[in-house]
Amino acid sequence: MTKKVKAKKTQRQDPACMTLGIDLGGTKILAAVVDQQGRILGTAKRRTHPEQGVDEVIARIAKTAQEAVANAHLDMTAIQAAGIGAPGVADHNTGVLEFAPNLPDWTNIPLGTRLEQMLGVPVLVENDVNAGTYGEATAGVAHDFGSVVGIFPGTGIGGGIVLDGKLWRGARNAAAEIGHMVVMIDGPQCGCGRRGCIEALASRTAIERDIAGEIRGGRSSLVTTLIDIEREPITSGVLARALEENDPVITDVVGRAAYHLGVFTASLVNALDPQCIVYGGGLIEACGDFMLPIIRTNTYRHLIRPVHPDALPILEAALGDNAVVIGSALLASACAQAEGV
Amino acid sequence: MTKKVKAKKTQRQDPACMTLGIDLGGTKILAAVVDQQGRILGTAKRRTHPEQGVDEVIARIAKTAQEAVANAHLDMTAIQAAGIGAPGVADHNTGVLEFAPNLPDWTNIPLGTRLEQMLGVPVLVENDVNAGTYGEATAGVAHDFGSVVGIFPGTGIGGGIVLDGKLWRGARNAAAEIGHMVVMIDGPQCGCGRRGCIEALASRTAIERDIAGEIRGGRSSLVTTLIDIEREPITSGVLARALEENDPVITDVVGRAAYHLGVFTASLVNALDPQCIVYGGGLIEACGDFMLPIIRTNTYRHLIRPVHPDALPILEAALGDNAVVIGSALLASACAQAEGV
Numbered sequence: 001m002t003k004k005v006k007a008k009k010t011q012r013q014d015p016a017c018m019t020l021g022i023d024l025g026g027t028k029i030l031a032a033v034v035d036q037q038g039r040i041l042g043t044a045k046r047r048t049h050p051e052q053g054v055d056e057v058i059a060r061i062a063k064t065a066q067e068a069v070a071n072a073h074l075d076m077t078a079i080q081a082a083g084i085g086a087p088g089v090a091d092h093n094t095g096v097l098e099f100a101p102n103l104p105d106w107t108n109i110p111l112g113t114r115l116e117q118m119l120g121v122p123v124l125v126e127n128d129v130n131a132g133t134y135g136e137a138t139a140g141v142a143h144d145f146g147s148v149v150g151i152f153p154g155t156g157i158g159g160g161i162v163l164d165g166k167l168w169r170g171a172r173n174a175a176a177e178i179g180h181m182v183v184m185i186d187g188p189q190c191g192c193g194r195r196g197c198i199e200a201l202a203s204r205t206a207i208e209r210d211i212a213g214e215i216r217g218g219r220s221s222l223v224t225t226l227i228d229i230e231r232e233p234i235t236s237g238v239l240a241r242a243l244e245e246n247d248p249v250i251t252d253v254v255g256r257a258a259y260h261l262g263v264f265t266a267s268l269v270n271a272l273d274p275q276c277i278v279y280g281g282g283l284i285e286a287c288g289d290f291m292l293p294i295i296r297t298n299t300y301r302h303l304i305r306p307v308h309p310d311a312l313p314i315l316e317a318a319l320g321d322n323a324v325v326i327g328s329a330l331l332a333s334a335c336a337q338a339e340g341v
Numbered sequence: 342m343t344k345k346v347k348a349k350k351t352q353r354q355d356p357a358c359m360t361l362g363i364d365l366g367g368t369k370i371l372a373a374v375v376d377q378q379g380r381i382l383g384t385a386k387r388r389t390h391p392e393q394g395v396d397e398v399i400a401r402i403a404k405t406a407q408e409a410v411a412n413a414h415l416d417m418t419a420i421q422a423a424g425i426g427a428p429g430v431a432d433h434n435t436g437v438l439e440f441a442p443n444l445p446d447w448t449n450i451p452l453g454t455r456l457e458q459m460l461g462v463p464v465l466v467e468n469d470v471n472a473g474t475y476g477e478a479t480a481g482v483a484h485d486f487g488s489v490v491g492i493f494p495g496t497g498i499g500g501g502i503v504l505d506g507k508l509w510r511g512a513r514n515a516a517a518e519i520g521h522m523v524v525m526i527d528g529p530q531c532g533c534g535r536r537g538c539i540e541a542l543a544s545r546t547a548i549e550r551d552i553a554g555e556i557r558g559g560r561s562s563l564v565t566t567l568i569d570i571e572r573e574p575i576t577s578g579v580l581a582r583a584l585e586e587n588d589p590v591i592t593d594v595v596g597r598a599a600y601h602l603g604v605f606t607a608s609l610v611n612a613l614d615p616q617c618i619v620y621g622g623g624l625i626e627a628c629g630d631f632m633l634p635i636i637r638t639n640t641y642r643h644l645i646r647p648v649h650p651d652a653l654p655i656l657e658a659a660l661g662d663n664a665v666v667i668g669s670a671l672l673a674s675a676c677a678q679a680e681g682v
Contacts (some may be wrong), residue, residue: 089646147512161612163504170614170649173486180606180645185525185542187602189675194643196604201526260526263537267522271502271612273511302535304521307513 001105002035019336020065020082020311021123021329023128023321025051026102028287029057031064032322033072033079039140040322044073050103057103058111078121083124083332084111085131085324091173093337095125105257122339124332126167128324132317133160134167135327136278141318145275148270150317151178152281153261154236155197157193161272167331179203181262185202198264202257204283208234221249236286243290251290258291262298269312270304280317352479359415360677361406361423361462362670364469364662367391367443370398372405373663374413374420375670379480381579381663385415391444396601398444399452403459417461422677424465424669425452432514433676439602465673465681467508469665471517473658474501475508476668477619482659483630485634486616490609491658492519493622494602495577497532498540502613520544524605543598545624551594563589577627584631591630599632610653611645621658629657 017300018041023030025048032043043337044067046060050219064252069076094114115123126134133150137160140202142148150160157179168175179199180192187196200206211234214220222242223229242250265277277299279292298313319326359382364371366389373384385399385408402425410417429441435454456464467475474491478501483489491501500519502509510516521533521542528537541547552575556562563583564575583591583606606618618640620633637655643649660667 026411066475157614163509168504168613171616172614172646174646175612175614177611177645178613180611182604182643183523183526185528185604187476192645226600238346263523263526269614270518270521271500271516272509272610273513273518275512275517282392304518304533305513311513 016078016080018067018072018078018080019333020068020079020119021131021327021332022065022082022084023131023328024048024057024061024084024086024103025128026087027220029061029064030321030325031061031068032325032329033068033074034326034333036333037306038143038326038330040120040326041074041114042068042070043325044068044071048103049104054105054109057229058114058118062115065115065119071287079121079177081116081124081332081336082096083126083131083328083330083335084115085126085328086111086130087128087199089128089173090125090127092124092126092169095123095127116214117165122332122336123276124328125336126328126331127173127176128158129158130167130169131175131327131331132280132319132323132328133278134162134331135323136280136317136326137162138330138333139319139326140323142276147272148275148276148278149178149272149274150278151261151268152279152317153203153284154282155204157203158281161274163272163274174205178268181264181267183267198260198278201260202264204234204236207239207257209255210248210256214249214253219249222247223250234264236282239283240286243287254287254290255294258294259298261291262295263302265295265299265314268303269299273305274312276312277314278317279314280323283318284316293315295300342521355427357419357421359413359419359421360670360674361409361460362472362666362673363402363425364387364472364665364669365398365402365421365425365427365444366469367428370405371662372402372409372417372589373666373670374409374415374643375667375674377671377674379476379484379667379671381410381667382415382616383411384666384681385409385412389444391447394448394506395450399450399455399459403456406456406460413543416610420462422463422465422673423456423460424467424472424671424673424676425456426467426469426665426669428469429513431466431468432530433467437515438466456573463673463677465669465676466670467669468514468517471501471508471510472668472672473621473660473664474619474668475503475672476660476664476666477658478503478506479671480660480667481577481619481654482665483617483619488613488615489617490519491619491621491622492602492606492609492617494544494598494625496545496625498544499622502615504516504613504615510563519609522608524601524608539601542601543605545575545577545580548580548594548624551597552590555590555594560590563588564591577623580624581627584628595628595631596635599635600601600639602632603636604643604653606636606640606655610640614646615653617653618655619658620655621661621664625657626661633657653677
């Protein structure tokens with residue numbers, strides 16, 4: 001009790017206890033003011049328009065951030081620090097975004113320094129999936145757990161690793177590239193050029209390839225009545241509709257992907273022995289009801305040290321589109337506190 | 342500077358700065374007195390004789406430990422703590438050895454408490470491969486690196502994970518069971534009952550199976566002149582001799598195992614991004630000259646974030662049979678210091 005009262009007092013005495021979280025995507029920029037418990041007080045959104053160049057995008061990020069602060073009925077003096085989750089390789093020490101596959105021309109951009117100049121607060125630059133996993137592990141579905149592996153299947157498969165409450169970034173900020181762990185040596189070609197990565201077996205892209213293969217092989221599927229599969233992508237939403245109708249081709253292909261994810265999850269648990277697993281991403285948001293039970297069964301079946309499912313829950317992410325802004329904000333907050341800002 | 346002088350003084354005032362390290366194997370017990378730099382001051386060795394029962398083995402462990410102290414020309418007052426590496430699932434918090442596949446009847450044995458009563462010092466119980474990896478990461482070939490993954494192919498494939506200088510044990514002391522990470526879904530049967538674990542593709546046992554398959558398939562190999570493959574095991578030493586003679590069957594099979602290990606190592610690096618990898622174990626000790634170059638080439642080839650080999654060295658373990666005693670001793674020493682013993 002005393003502790004709670006004390007915390008409240010401190011909060012009142014020090015107005016700069018809010019943090020800005022920013023999610024820089026290839027399509028849109030989302031910014032939010034987040035309190036120390038991970039609650040969102042105000043947000044703003046803008047299209048990224050990467051084709052307008054790096055400078056213009058950075059200006060748009062700053063504008064979106066300032067708008068979020070205004071929407072929270074605060075001014076920048078209330079903001080202690082900002083965190084930005086970016087879709088690429090980020091060096092959180094230097095604030096440099098080294099490389100971002102979905103943002104052409106973004107190579108070695110000093111995003112942290114640039115935004116610090118514009119916003120007037122320290123800015124932490126982090127990989128977006130790392131930030132999202134940290135969000136789920138601190139203010140989302142896994143907030144009760146210290147050690148969490150996040151797995152996010154969508155167009156690709158991203159991941160994040162939180163150990164003892166801290167984001168594990170690795171020696172070169174290259175950790176948690178779990179989509180490129182090989183689960184089928186000499187298996188199907190991956191977008192990365194190698195073979196048999198889990199991304200080449202269980203991402204939406206892999207599922208799309210396998211459905212096309214089944215249809216070319218002569219099987220008929222509802223999907224061909226929903227979209228023109230020669231021209232349109234098989235979105236996660238289309239998969240979900242076909243699963244609802246128990247379409248046999250989609251059930252087979254998505255079921256096989258979920259089986260692969262289960263074996264893969266067990267491998268990660270055999271290596272890292274976390275307290276829980278969080279599954280999120282577009283594919284899970286749309287098809288989680290079908291996929292997660294298969295993932296769970298096959299994870300527990302492939303553990304070398306059997307464990308009761310309650311002791312190692314496999315949870316569905318809860319923060320949705322807000323995971324990255326909340327995680328970035330809380331990472332920046334933890335960093336500011338560690339540095340005594 | 343001041344700090345260093347202080348540390349020296351403390352060391353002189355307190356004679357109990359040595360640690361005992363014990364390696365409990367299915368065949369032999371090795372004990373050593375180790376200083377804080379990981380140097381061995383005295384050792385002793387005894388056969389385990391697990392068939393004589395748990396009590397007798399524990400008595401033999403204590404006797405071996407005391408002999409090592411005597412051989413270091415010390416008495417027990419010089420010993421701060423002891424660490425024991427055991428071939429199974431150990432709970433370092435309770436000192437209970439939960440399960441040890443090579444020591445029949447060893448289920449939930451309070452090994453720590455029992456040895457504490459006999460030796461009069463705190464005893465840390467740890468999994469042996471974890472201890473060996475910690476030894477290499479602190480006083481062995483990887484002592485310059487904070488984050489190290491140890492991979493030890495032999496009859497099975499063991500592993501250890503050290504992150505930021507600390508052993509990563511996981512939430513249930515079940516981490517680093519890397520031998521049972523699946524690299525070939527629906528691949529060859531593993532001793533654990535599942536399919537496609539790296540242990541089922543690249544352990545000595547897997548190599549033996551594949552050689553027998555090649556010979557049954559009609560290929561001839563030098564191995565059949567060295568041993569009676571129907572009755573004798575193909576030891577790592579036999580493999581090494583055949584490799585020296587460029588035997589095509591053995592070169593093919595061991596080369597394929599090394600390729601699999603390379604892809605697997607890259608997967609581990611993609612997930613954990615450590616500072617270095619240490620390879621040890623019976624298979625590497627005997628066949629490392631042939632296997633390690635193949636492992637290295639295929640690791641670097643399968644990384645999602647390319648890195649210069651100097652920035653991520655793949656090293657051969659240096660402590661050999663002493664890795665577990667040194668690692669156990671240094672773990673016990675770190676634990677005693679953290680607890681202010």
